[in-house]
Amino acid sequence: MSDLGLFFAILGAALAALVAGAGSAKGVGMAGQAAAGVVTDQPDMFGRVLILQLLPGTQGIYGLLIAFVAMNNLGIIGGQPANISLLKGLAYLGACLPMAIVGYISAINQAKAAVASIALVSKRPDQFGKSMLFPAMVETYAIFALLISILAISGVGAIQ
Amino acid sequence: MAVLPMKRVLIAGLRKNRKQMLELLQRQGVMEISIRKPGETATDPVFTLTDTTGIRATFEKSITLAGQSLAVLDAVSPPENAGGGLFSGRERMSLTDYETNTKKRDRIMDMVYEIQSLNKRRLEIAAEIPKTESQLEAIAPWMEFSHPLDFTGTKSTRTFLGALPNDVPEEAIREGIGNDAAAVDIVSHSGEQTCIAVTCLKKDAEAVEEALRRMSFARPAVSGDVPAKQKEALSVKLERLAGEDEELKKKIAAFAPRRDEIRFIADYFRLRSDKYEVIGSLEQTDRVFIVRGYVAARDAANLEELLTTRFDCVVEFSDPAPDEEAPVALSNNGYAAPVEGVIASYAMPAKGEIDPTFLASIFYYFLFGMMLSDAAYGLIMVVGVAVVLAKNKDSIEPGMRKTLKMFQYAGIGTMFWGVMFGAYFGDLPQVIMRTFFHTEIGSLALWCEPTLQPMTVLGVAFIIGIIHIFVGMGALAYTDIKQGKVMDAVYDVGFWYLLLVGAIGILLNTDMVGGMFGLHLNLPASVILVFEILAGIGAVGVVLFGGRDSSNWGLRIGKGLYALYGISSYLSDILSYSRLLALGLATGVISSVFNSMAAMVAAPPVIGPILFTLIVVVGHVLNLAINALGAYVHTNRLEYVEFFGKFYNGGGKPFEPFTENTKHYRVSE
Numbered sequence: 165m166s167d168l169g170l171f172f173a174i175l176g177a178a179l180a181a182l183v184a185g186a187g188s189a190k191g192v193g194m195a196g197q198a199a200a201g202v203v204t205d206q207p208d209m210f211g212r213v214l215i216l217q218l219l220p221g222t223q224g225i226y227g228l229l230i231a232f233v234a235m236n237n238l239g240i241i242g243g244q245p246a247n248i249s250l251l252k253g254l255a256y257l258g259a260c261l262p263m264a265i266v267g268y269i270s271a272i273n274q275a276k277a278a279v280a281s282i283a284l285v286s287k288r289p290d291q292f293g294k295s296m297l298f299p300a301m302v303e304t305y306a307i308f309a310l311l312i313s314i315l316a317i318s319g320v321g322a323i324q
Numbered sequence: 325m326a327v328l329p330m331k332r333v334l335i336a337g338l339r340k341n342r343k344q345m346l347e348l349l350q351r352q353g354v355m356e357i358s359i360r361k362p363g364e365t366a367t368d369p370v371f372t373l374t375d376t377t378g379i380r381a382t383f384e385k386s387i388t389l390a391g392q393s394l395a396v397l398d399a400v401s402p403p404e405n406a407g408g409g410l411f412s413g414r415e416r417m418s419l420t421d422y423e424t425n426t427k428k429r430d431r432i433m434d435m436v437y438e439i440q441s442l443n444k445r446r447l448e449i450a451a452e453i454p455k456t457e458s459q460l461e462a463i464a465p466w467m468e469f470s471h472p473l474d475f476t477g478t479k480s481t482r483t484f485l486g487a488l489p490n491d492v493p494e495e496a497i498r499e500g501i502g503n504d505a506a507a508v509d510i511v512s513h514s515g516e517q518t519c520i521a522v523t524c525l526k527k528d529a530e531a532v533e534e535a536l537r538r539m540s541f542a543r544p545a546v547s548g549d550v551p552a553k554q555k556e557a558l559s560v561k562l563e564r565l566a567g568e569d570e571e572l573k574k575k576i577a578a579f580a581p582r583r584d585e586i587r588f589i590a591d592y593f594r595l596r597s598d599k600y601e602v603i604g605s606l607e608q609t610d611r612v613f614i615v616r617g618y619v620a621a622r623d624a625a626n627l628e629e630l631l632t633t634r635f636d637c638v639v640e641f642s643d644p645a646p647d648e649e650a651p652v653a654l655s656n657n658g659y660a661a662p663v664e665g666v667i668a669s670y671a672m673p674a675k676g677e678i679d680p681t682f683l684a685s686i687f688y689y690f691l692f693g694m695m696l697s698d699a700a701y702g703l704i705m706v707v708g709v710a711v712v713l714a715k716n717k718d719s720i721e722p723g724m725r726k727t728l729k730m731f732q733y734a735g736i737g738t739m740f741w742g743v744m745f746g747a748y749f750g751d752l753p754q755v756i757m758r759t760f761f762h763t764e765i766g767s768l769a770l771w772c773e774p775t776l777q778p779m780t781v782l783g784v785a786f787i788i789g790i791i792h793i794f795v796g797m798g799a800l801a802y803t804d805i806k807q808g809k810v811m812d813a814v815y816d817v818g819f820w821y822l823l824l825v826g827a828i829g830i831l832l833n834t835d836m837v838g839g840m841f842g843l844h845l846n847l848p849a850s851v852i853l854v855f856e857i858l859a860g861i862g863a864v865g866v867v868l869f870g871g872r873d874s875s876n877w878g879l880r881i882g883k884g885l886y887a888l889y890g891i892s893s894y895l896s897d898i899l900s901y902s903r904l905l906a907l908g909l910a911t912g913v914i915s916s917v918f919n920s921m922a923a924m925v926a927a928p929p930v931i932g933p934i935l936f937t938l939i940v941v942v943g944h945v946l947n948l949a950i951n952a953l954g955a956y957v958h959t960n961r962l963e964y965v966e967f968f969g970k971f972y973n974g975g976g977k978p979f980e981p982f983t984e985n986t987k988h989y990r991v992s993e
Contacts, residue, residue: 215953222910222954229913293669297964300957304900307958311906315778 169253170238170245176260177234180313184227184267184306191220191275198279202286212285212292216278219299223271226310230263233314237321252323259316266309274302327679329621330650330979336614337637342606345635346599346615351419351991353983354627356651357617360605371607371614376600383597386433390590393439397586401577411712411728413721417588417989425588432589435579439586442572449569453562459546460558465512465519466544466551473554474547482529484536486543487517501535503528519544584988591986598985618644618651618979649675652976660685662730665723670964671974678803680972684963687792688730691962693737694785695907695955697774698747698915701948705735734955744771745908749944750915759923759936774908775916782905783841789901790828792962793894796970797821803971815872819865824894826859863888897966903958911951918943 199213234256239246248256281295333355337345349355366373417425425432465487466473477483488497497508497520506524513519524532548554579586607614619627619641628639644650652672654664656679663685673679693702709732713720720728742748746769757763767773774781797820801813831837833847833855870890871883922939926932968974984990 218950218953219957222950225914225950226910228917229910232917233913291669293666293960296957297961300961301965303958304903304961307903307906308899310910311782311902314906314909315782318778 169248169250172250172253173234173238173248173256174240176257176264177231177238177240179257179264180227180234180260180267181231182227183264184230184271185224187268187271188221188224188227191223191271191278192217194272194275195220195278195282198282202282206286209286209289212289213282216282216285216295216299219278219296219303220271220275222303223267223274223306226306227263227267230260230310230313230317234260234317237317252320255320255323256317259313259320261313262309262316263306263313267306270302270306270309274299274306277302326655327673327677327976328653328655328979330618330644330653331621331624331641332616332644332650333619333624333627334614334616334640334642335631335637336612336640337631337635339608339611339613341635341637342603342613345631345637346602347595348630348634349615349982350595350599350984351993352627352630353981354623355617355619355982356980357602357615357982358605359601366607368607370609372609373607374604376604380597380600380604383593383600386436386593387590387597389440390433390436390586390593393436393443394583394586394590396439396443397576397579397583400573401580403583411724412716412719413724414986414988414990415719417991419991419993422989422991425585426592428585429589429592432582432585435582436586436589439576439579442576446569446572446576449565449572453565456558456562456565460555460562462544462546463551463554463558465514465517466546467512467555469511469519469521469551472549473544473551477523477526480526481523482526482532484522484524484533484541485520486536486541487519488542489517489540491515492518492539497522497539500539501532503532503535506532587988591984591989594986595984595991598982602982617982620653620979649977651979653979654679654681656681656685659733662726662733663688665726665730666960666963668978670968670972672976672978674973674975676803676807677972677974677976678799678806680799680968683795683799684967687795687967688959688963689733689737690740691737691788691792691904692734692955692959693739693741694788694904695958696734696738696911696951697741697745697908698750698911698948699739699742700747700749700752701911701944701952702735702738702740702742704948705738705952706732709735731952734959738955741908745769745774745912747912747915749940750912750919750947752915752919752940755916755919755923759926760933773912774905775912778905778909779841781908782902785901785904786898788904789898789962789966790824792901792967793897793970794821794824796967796972800971815865815869819862819869820894821862822858823862823866823891826855826857826862827891829855830859897969900966901962903962907951907954907958910954911947914947914951915944918947 195217199217202213203210237246238248238256277299281298284295285292335345349357360373466485469485471483473485475483475485491513494508494510497510497518498506501508501522501524503524505528506522509521509523511519511521522532522536546554549557602615605615624641628641631637631639654667654672655661656664660682664681666688667679667681667684696702709728713725713728713732746767748768753768754765757765767776772780797817801817804810804813804816829847830852832843833845833852838845866888867881867884869884870887871880874880874883918939921943922936925939926936
C-alpha cells in the first residue's frame with residue numbers, strides 16, 4: 165500500500181506540470197498566432213506583442229514549480245523516495261489539483277484576453293499599458309491556485 | 325507631485341515671421357497648439373483660415389517614399405550600427421546643419437525617386453526570374469526532341485506532340501493507337517508522364533488523334549522553337565536578369581553613404597507636415613496671424629521672452645476658465661518621476677484630481693522588489709540600467725530614460741527583498757558550497773526564507789496590502805477635502821477606516837485567522853470591545869451615509885446596506901496581495917530548480933563545472949526575464965486596480981506640445 169501512496173503523490177506532481185503546462189502551451193500558441201499576424205504588417209510592434217504573447221505562459225511555469233516542490237518533498241529529486249501512506253499520497257494529489265486545473269483553464273482564458281489585447285495594441289500602440297492588464301486580471305486566479313497548492317503541499321509534508 | 329499648472333496662451337505675430345516663429349515653437353516643444361477641428365470656423369470674420377490638407381498630403385507622400393527608399397537601401401546595404409541603438413534616441417542636429425541640408429532637399433528627393441525606380445525594376449526582375457525558371461522546367465522533358473515544338477508534320481504526315489499521364493511503355497502506346505503505320509517516338513518518360521511524338525499519315529490523323537485522346541493525351545504546355553535552342557535562350561535570359569539585378573543592387577548600395585540624407589528628408593517632411601497642420605489652424609489676416617494654445621505656467625515667461633526679443637509679436641497669457649479641461653502634464657521629483665509612464669498608460673489625472681505619481685512610486689519599487697526578490701537579479705538591473713544610461717547619455721529620449729530609471733529603482737527594491745529573503749541567484753551560494761566544497765552554509769536570509777515560512781511572508785504581504793489600500797483611501801479623503809467636500813471624506817473614508825480597523829482587530833483575535841499566522845493574541849476583552857465599537861460606528865456610518873444621494877430614507881438605508889456589502893471587495897483586495905508571496909516564491913523556487921539541475925551534472929572534473937556554469941547562466945537569464953515581466957505586470961495591476969481603484973479615475977487630456985515629432989534627428993539651436 166505504501167507504494168500506492170507514492171504513486172498518487174507523483175501523479176499529483178505530474179498533473180500539475182502536465183495540465184497547467186498544456187494550458188500554457190495552448191495559450192501561448194493562440195497568442196503567438198495573433199502576434200505573428202500583427203508583426204506581418206507592423207514589424208516594430210514585435211517587442212510589445214511578444215510580451216503579451218508570453219503572459220499566458222506563466223501557468224506552465226507555476227505548474228512546473230508545484231511539480232518540483234512536490235517531488236522535492238517526496239525525495240524524488242536527488243534522494244531516496246520517501247515511504248508515504250496512501251492518505252498522504254492522496255493529500256499530495258489533492259494539493260496539486262488547484263494548480264493543475266485552474267492553471268489550465270486560466271491559461272486558455274488568459275490567452276483569449278491576450279489575443280484581444282494584441283489586437284488592441286496593433287490599433288492603439290499607446291494603450292500598451294492597459295492592454296497588459298486585461299490578461300493579467302485572469303492570471304490572478306492562477307496565482308491564487310499556485311499559492312494554495314504551495315501552502316497545501318508544505319502542509320501535507322508535515323502530516324505523518 | 326503635482327499636475328503642472330497650465331496657462332492659456334495667445335500669440336499674435338506678423339505673417340512675414342510666421343515660418344520662423346512656428347519653427348521656433350516647434351523646436352522649443354513647450355506649447356500645445358489648439359488644432360482646429362474639421363468644420364470649425366474663425367472666431368471673427370476678420371480672420372481667414374487656410375486649408376492645408378492638400379499640401380500636407382504631398383508631404384506625407386514624400387515621407388512614405390523616403391521611408392520606403394530607406395528600407396530598400398537598408399535591405400541592400402544594412403546600416404553599420406543595426407540593433408546597437410535600441411536605447412539610443414534621435415541624433416542631435418544643429419540648426420546650421422539643418423538649414424544646409426534643407427537647401428539640398430530637391431537633390432535628396434531625386435535620390436529617393438532614383439532608388440524607388442531602381443527598386444521597381446528589381447521587383448520586376450524578381451517576378452520574371454521564377455517565370456523563366458518555370459519555362460525552363462516545362463521544356464526540360466522535351467530536350468531530346470530535335471524539331472521545333474510547333475512541328476505538325478510534313479506534306480503527307482501529321483505529327484502529334486504531347487504527354488500521356490504516368491510512365492507508359494512503347495508497346496502499350498502502339499497498342500492503344502492501333503495503327504501500324506504510325507511511328508511512336510518516346511521523347512522522355514518519368515513516373516508522372518510520358519512525352520511522345522506520334523507521326524502518322526495524314527489520312528489516319530483523325531483516327532490516331534481520337535485514339536490518343538482516349539489515352540488522355542495532352543498537348544505540351546510549351547511551344548515554339550527547337551527545345552535545345554529555347555533552353556539556351558532562357559538560360560541566357562536568366563543570367564542576364566541575375567546580372568542586371570546585381571547591377572541594380574550595386575547602384576542602390578552606392579547610395580549608402582548618403583543614407584543620412586534620406587533619414588533627414590523623412591524628418592524634414594515630417595516637421596513640415598506637422599507645421600502645416602498648425603498653419604491650417606491659424607487665424608490669419610493679410611498681415612497678421614494668431615496662434616492659440618496652452619503652455620505650462622513655468623515655461624510661460626521664457627517663451628514670451630524668446631518670442632518678443634526675436635520678433636515683433638504679442639504674447640498674452642491667461643488662466644484657463646474654471647470649467648475648462650486644460651491639457652495635463654505631470655511634474656515630479658527624481659524619485660517619483662520614473663513612474664510617470666505607468667500613470668500615463670493608465671490615465672492622466674482629470675480636472676480636480678491629484679497627481680498619483682508620488683503615492684504610486686512609494687509602493688511601486690517596493691512591491692516590484694518583493695515579487696522579484698533576488699539580490700543578484702536586482703544588482704543586474706541596477707548595473708545594467710546604469711551601463712545603458714551611461715552609454716547613451718547624450719542621445720537617450722526622456723521617455724526611455726524614465727522607463728529605464730524605473731527599472732533601476734525597482735532593481736534596488738529587488739535587492740532589498742533579496743537580502744531580506746537571502747536569495748542570491750536563488751540558493752546558488754548554498755548549492756556551490758555544497759556541490760564543490762561539501763560544506764553547508766545554511767540560510768543567508770536577513771529576515772526569513774519564504775519557502776520555509778510562507779505564512780509569515782503571506783501575513784506581511786497582507787499587511788503591506790492593507791497599508792497600500794489605506795493610503796489609497798487616504799488619497800480619496802485628501803482629494804475630497806481639497807475640493808471642499810469635507811463630509812464626503814468622513815462618510816466615504818472615515819467610516820470605512822473605523823470599520824476596517826475594527827474588523828481586522830476582531831479577526832486577528834479569532835482562533836481561525838490568528839492561528840493561521842501563528843498568532844495567539846488573546847487580547848483583553850476591553851481591547852476587543854474597543855475594536856467592536858470602532859467597527860460598529862463604522863458600519864452604522866456606512867449604512868446611514870453610503871446612500872446619502874437618495875432623499876427617500878428607505879432607499880437610502882437600502883443603498884447604505886449595499887455599500888456595507890462592499891466590505892467583501894476590501895477582503896478580495898487584500899487577498900490579492902498574496903501575489904506578493906506567490907510571485908516571490910516563483911522566482912525563488914525556479915532559481916532553485918535550475919541550481920539543482922546544475923548541481924546534478926557538476927560531478928565530473930573539468931566538464932562538470934563548465935556544464936554547471938552553463939545551466940546556471942542560461943537558467944537565471946530565463947528566470948530573470950520571465951519573473952521581471954511578471955513582477956512588472958503585477959505591480960501595475962496592484963497599483964491600477966487595488967490602489968487607483970480607491971481614489972483615482974483619470975481621464976485628463978495629456979499635454980501634447982507642438983514639437984519635433986521626428987524619427988532620426990532632433991534639431992536644436
